[in-house]
Amino acid sequence: MHATAATILIVDDEAKNRKLLDLLLRPTGYRTEYAASGEEALAAVRRSAPDLILLDVMMPGLDGYQVASRLKSQAATARIPIIMLTALTERGARLAGLDAGAEEFLSKPVDRAELWLRVRNLLRLKAYGDLQQHSAALQRQVSARTADLQRFRTAMDATADAILLIDRASMRFVEVNATSCSMLGYSRAELLAVGPEALGGGTRAQYEGAYDAMIAGRGGAELYETELRRKDGSLVQVEVHRQALRSGADWIIVGVVRDITERKLAQQRLHHQAHHDALTGLPNRTLFYDTLKKTLALAGEHGWQVAVLFVDLDHFKNVNDTLGHLVGDELLVRFSERLVQCVRLRDTVGRLGGDEFALILVTPEGQQGAAQVANKILAALRAPFELRGHTVNVSASIGITIHPDDADTPDELIKYADTAMYQAKHAGRDTYRFFTAQMNAAVLARLELETALRAALENGEFVLHYQPKARLGDGRVAGLEALLRWQRPGHGLVAPGEFIALLEETGLIVRVGSWVIATACRQIRRWLDSPVGAVALSINVSGRQFVEGALDAEVLAALVENAVPAELLELELTETSLMANTARTIDCLRNLKRQHVKISIDDFGTGYSSLAYLRRFPIDTLKIDIAFIRDVTSNPDAAAIVRAIISMAHSLNLNVVAEGVETPAQLSYLRRHHCDQIQGYYFSRPLDAERVGELLLQGRRLAPPEPCDERRQTLLIVDDDPLMLGMLVELFKDDGYHVETARSGAEGFDALARHEAQVILCDQCMPTLDGAAFLDQVKAMYPDTVRIVLSGNADLASMMAAVNSGAVDRFYTKPWDGALLRDNIRQAFRHHRPPCGGGPGPHGGDALPEAA
Numbered sequence: 001m002h003a004t005a006a007t008i009l010i011v012d013d014e015a016k017n018r019k020l021l022d023l024l025l026r027p028t029g030y031r032t033e034y035a036a037s038g039e040e041a042l043a044a045v046r047r048s049a050p051d052l053i054l055l056d057v058m059m060p061g062l063d064g065y066q067v068a069s070r071l072k073s074q075a076a077t078a079r080i081p082i083i084m085l086t087a088l089t090e091r092g093a094r095l096a097g098l099d100a101g102a103e104e105f106l107s108k109p110v111d112r113a114e115l116w117l118r119v120r121n122l123l124r125l126k127a128y129g130d131l132q133q134h135s136a137a138l139q140r141q142v143s144a145r146t147a148d149l150q151r152f153r154t155a156m157d158a159t160a161d162a163i164l165l166i167d168r169a170s171m172r173f174v175e176v177n178a179t180s181c182s183m184l185g186y187s188r189a190e191l192l193a194v195g196p197e198a199l200g201g202g203t204r205a206q207y208e209g210a211y212d213a214m215i216a217g218r219g220g221a222e223l224y225e226t227e228l229r230r231k232d233g234s235l236v237q238v239e240v241h242r243q244a245l246r247s248g249a250d251w252i253i254v255g256v257v258r259d260i261t262e263r264k265l266a267q268q269r270l271h272h273q274a275h276h277d278a279l280t281g282l283p284n285r286t287l288f289y290d291t292l293k294k295t296l297a298l299a300g301e302h303g304w305q306v307a308v309l310f311v312d313l314d315h316f317k318n319v320n321d322t323l324g325h326l327v328g329d330e331l332l333v334r335f336s337e338r339l340v341q342c343v344r345l346r347d348t349v350g351r352l353g354g355d356e357f358a359l360i361l362v363t364p365e366g367q368q369g370a371a372q373v374a375n376k377i378l379a380a381l382r383a384p385f386e387l388r389g390h391t392v393n394v395s396a397s398i399g400i401t402i403h404p405d406d407a408d409t410p411d412e413l414i415k416y417a418d419t420a421m422y423q424a425k426h427a428g429r430d431t432y433r434f435f436t437a438q439m440n441a442a443v444l445a446r447l448e449l450e451t452a453l454r455a456a457l458e459n460g461e462f463v464l465h466y467q468p469k470a471r472l473g474d475g476r477v478a479g480l481e482a483l484l485r486w487q488r489p490g491h492g493l494v495a496p497g498e499f500i501a502l503l504e505e506t507g508l509i510v511r512v513g514s515w516v517i518a519t520a521c522r523q524i525r526r527w528l529d530s531p532v533g534a535v536a537l538s539i540n541v542s543g544r545q546f547v548e549g550a551l552d553a554e555v556l557a558a559l560v561e562n563a564v565p566a567e568l569l570e571l572e573l574t575e576t577s578l579m580a581n582t583a584r585t586i587d588c589l590r591n592l593k594r595q596h597v598k599i600s601i602d603d604f605g606t607g608y609s610s611l612a613y614l615r616r617f618p619i620d621t622l623k624i625d626i627a628f629i630r631d632v633t634s635n636p637d638a639a640a641i642v643r644a645i646i647s648m649a650h651s652l653n654l655n656v657v658a659e660g661v662e663t664p665a666q667l668s669y670l671r672r673h674h675c676d677q678i679q680g681y682y683f684s685r686p687l688d689a690e691r692v693g694e695l696l697l698q699g700r701r702l703a704p705p706e707p708c709d710e711r712r713q714t715l716l717i718v719d720d721d722p723l724m725l726g727m728l729v730e731l732f733k734d735d736g737y738h739v740e741t742a743r744s745g746a747e748g749f750d751a752l753a754r755h756e757a758q759v760i761l762c763d764q765c766m767p768t769l770d771g772a773a774f775l776d777q778v779k780a781m782y783p784d785t786v787r788i789v790l791s792g793n794a795d796l797a798s799m800m801a802a803v804n805s806g807a808v809d810r811f812y813t814k815p816w817d818g819a820l821l822r823d824n825i826r827q828a829f830r831h832h833r834p835p836c837g838g839g840p841g842p843h844g845g846d847a848l849p850e851a852a
């Protein structure tokens, strides 16, 4: 087969020689081809390489040597054996042939047997050489393939993704990389012994179906996320990409699996961050709304009641402002922890922002269940918080709405709960309120009021009224306070109590405040240009004007514009607005003060300012809050506060104004305790500009105090029974006392404020305030008085208690002996130590005579 397949190229320029050689070779079965020259020989070899060449040496053109050397010089033809045919016998010719690369020589004429032998041997040798070459090439191929495979393996093993090859026919893994093993916790051998159903959630049939669909090009090749089960049973989150590849007659499914645990965790973290409050870790507004929406949907299906509680910390801003944001933040965290402890696991607590928290309670008990939780929250706040070395006490105000009674949507439920929370604040804080339809009406009314207020400024509906302040020294008007009024169409004149808070909340107060400053300065100018002359005027300014406007610049500009001397203008600020924005406020006030504008603190006593704190502000005047003045003659605490404020203000060289003085008793009390000025209905209500101008022109002033006769002995008799009162006045008419009478404790206090009584005789049995209780308060306010009670026998026990507490110095049981009573009152006056000195007091002198 080999012999028949071999092709021999005969190269000779002589046709007869070619023929002869062909004839000689024919019996061997070799195929023969011919070339008549060296050039033809080279072309023939190029066309199809022969297995052997018989090459004549002597040829015109390229001779045999040249042909041989060209063929041997090229790799593709170098291995073709060449037998040179030459008539030349000399050695030099042979050597030249060998040099050119010929393997053998045959001398012409050619011997047939020798030709066959040489041809056969050379062909065998070539075949052997070809085989060697072939196997070397094969070897090279195999090592190259092995190296490729090794590289592929290494690359597969080096990838961070797991790569698994599944044979569709056997449904077994046929190749897996190192990552597959580490990701799934199997050895390579273990993995190669199982199929995909060992890792995934599907059955073998399901996988087969999926693979067949992929093979048929019906999808399944897209990226998808799933979980694979590790050998130890744990799950790993993965992203899988699959592809079907043909391998001969079979199909291989290549799965590239990426561990996405980290990515999933990062996604979860991001999701958590987007839905939770960073400070407290509670659900934020978005998640809270979402949860509420889902809860309402479930509630609808099951007929549940859902309560929404809106919880707001009381005075949280004060904590932030005075103790700093770090303490404020910590308070919010601790507070949220207490909130969470007040609810069940299934309830939701969220932070809606700032100090606003909200709860979702699924409660079969409706209102009752919600109230229980609200009470629990309020109780949980009773214990103080220990925050960075500070002990902080806080309370909360809570508003509650119930679904389905109050509303059906999250928006409405939260809005209404917010409204109810504000009601809780108005009710004094530290309490809760359920939402009611009336509250909704109030919210609507508020909206309406806000719209009307916005228009009021544009429509020029605001006016200023002016209330005089009178000096207690000479009774003259010391100045006026400008008070805002709103001439609301259809509503008459509206007092600021009804709209100032809303102006503050909406920020409108800044623009209205500017209007007040401008109007007040214009009015001072008008009075300056009129017979009224110079009038000191104070205006109220809101804290927001300090923060949001350039208050100092604005005030100074208005003064300049109207050519008003700065000392005629005074700004009144509340303690709270001072406390809120200290640095900015101090700057602004100092600026104004440098220009001689006066500064007054309004509603003093209601805030938290300490003496040290006040000294930081350039203040001229303190105005004592109306609430203390209202009770100053009857409530020992209010009286003590008023006296303390007056003495503190004087020690700081500040002027003191008492606000809301309505009665002569209040006036006398304040006068007696050296208050500087009073403002109140007693002297004048706030009046419009024209009427107050008239009052000023008339030179109206306070009546001077009654001259005080220090030696006068005043007896105050208090009895609700006019008959008895008359009898007692009659009894003492000849004893030379100045007798004051009162029909109740309240009247008694008034009388004591107006007149300095040394001895008080009081009936025990009076409605509202009995004698002992009245005298107990009198003792606190006027400790130097001698206090005597007329009582019935039945009151003995309470009388003894009153005597023991020091409220009552003496008591007489009815009916009394008139002469003895007169005698005892006389002695009481003798025992009283007058405030201006002299005479022994009731506790230092002789004991009073025994009671009858």
Ligand SMILES: Nc1nc2c(ncn2[C@@H]2O[C@@H]3COP(=O)(O)O[C@H]4[C@@H](O)[C@H](n5cnc6c(=O)[nH]c(N)nc65)O[C@@H]4COP(=O)(O)O[C@H]3[C@H]2O)c(=O)[nH]1
Pocket: 467, 482, 483, 484, 495, 496, 497, 500, 509, 513, 516, 539, 540, 541, 542, 572, 602, 603, 626, 659, 660, 661, 662, 679, 680, 681, 682, 686
């Ligand atoms: N019961 C009683 N009340 C008396 C008596 N004497 C005066 N008043 C009232 O007490 C309030 C004193 O003003 P305020 O403490 O500055 O309290 C003011 C002030 O805080 C605020 N306000 C008034 N006008 C302005 C303003 O132009 N700007 C700002 N920001 N607030 C203003 O509204 C509050 C209330 O103002 P008004 O309703 O005018 O109420 C005035 C006045 O009419 C009295 O003898 N008895």
